[in-house]
Amino acid sequence: MLMLKHYSPLDFVARLPFLKPPKKVSNLVVCAAKGPRPRYPRVWKTRTKIGTVSKSLKLVECIKGLSNVKEEVYGALDSFIAWDLEFPLITVKKALKSLEHEKEWKRIIQVTKWMLSKGQGKTMGSYYLLLSALAEDGRIDEAEELWTKLFSDNLQSMPRIFFDRMIAIYYKRDMHDKMFEVFADMEELGIRPTVSIVNMVGDVFQKLGMLDKYQKLKRKYPPPKWEYRYIKGKRVKIRSQNLKERKDEFSNETENNEDSNSDESEVDEGGESEISPAAP
Structure with a gap:
């Protein structure tokens, strides 16, 4: 009489070596019907960028072609962030960095003052960038006013x-x-x-x-x-x-001072030797 031994499904799967998962995960993609195929590098690259980098570039392009009129620039910036639920502080900071790299000092002043008027970005880094932009743009009076205000407000932590x-x-x-x-x-x-x-x-x-x-x-x-x-x-x-x-500079300076002192002393000694014989 034949006896059939009972196996659980887990024991049955464990006894099949070809069903065991591989230990190392290779860079292969398993297709539905054709098996694994190698992953080749892409020949083309997408130009669409996602995130704050592309948004900051759009912000820079939006204000670059405008005039220096305050109302026009502020209106363009307000319309740019009109659909944002929160103020895009990171986007504006990255836009300021790109403007600083391009040395667009007037735009930096406008964007920074607009950001500060919204009550955002009130950090020492923003004030330092604004101070540098005012100095580079030749507006020394405004830079001094900003410096005086910052120095009086942050006297012990400047x-x-x-x-x-x-x-x-x-x-x-x-x-x-x-x-x-x-x-x-x-x-x-x-x-x-x-x-x-x-x-x-x-x-x-x-x-x-x-x-x-x-x-x-x-x-x-x-x-x-x-x-x-x-x-x-x-x-x-x-x-x-x-x-x-x-x-070396300090040593040269000290040597020159010593030489000058020695010359003065020699002159004094020579003067005394010349005057002493003529004395009665």
Whole structure:
């Protein structure tokens, strides 16, 4: 008499090796009736882009052909975001970045002021971009008004890049008194100036003949021995390249001062030797 052993469906499937799923997933697409086929790279590429990048490009193209009339630009921007449920802050920020890359300073000022009038994007980055655009466009009075407002509102938490920017603006336009005022505010607040700020202020001291203040400035803020740079996305500490050159400059200056002092002493000694024999 034949006995048939009972197997469960799971045991039956486990005993069939050809039904086991593969361990490694290959880059194959299984068709309905023709089996697997390899995936080839695409010959063509779509031009349609999805997301905030394409929207920011459309925003830039929308305002580029307009005039500089405030009402026209603001109206175009309002109509652009009319169907958005929320303010597209990321889109506007990316549009400002592209405008900054193209150095469209007037458009940057218009878009930033429109964004701030909506109560959006009130960050230090937006104010810094607006300050830079006003300076590049030659509107120094508006830049100074913005700087005064920001400095009075954020007296204890003002970023150092704003001081650097204002000193650079005054340095390019030979506005030395205002540059010294900003530098004095930095020292009063205990903000250590960067190398660029020290070089600009020291250059002005040399132009005006204030060599004593120049030497005091260099003693108080010596050049750094180390610099931090980003190499392949990592912050790396390296030795300053300009340190040796600056040391050579200081050594040359000290040697010149010593030579001048020695010449003066020789002249004094010679004068005394000439006068002493003639004495009665």
